[in-house]
Amino acid sequence: MDKLYVATRNRIKSFFEEEQGETNIIAIILLILVVVGLVVIFRDKITQLINSLFGKVDDSIDSNFS
Secondary structure, eight states, X not given: XXXXXXXXXXXXXXXXXXXXXXXXXXHHHHHHHHHHHHHHHTHHHHHHHHHHHHHHHHHHHHHHHO
């Protein structure tokens, strides 16, 4: 039982000491924050663009099936 405890403790310790994954996580979080910030800043433009695209698709469908 002591061997299992020591092995588990060593694995947990090495997991927290490993720093390679931290850089990737920080980079991903920063990218997500940048994307969310851009969406908030350009929310009105994005909404207009999507509405325009759906309007064109709707007009195209109406003209093809009329």
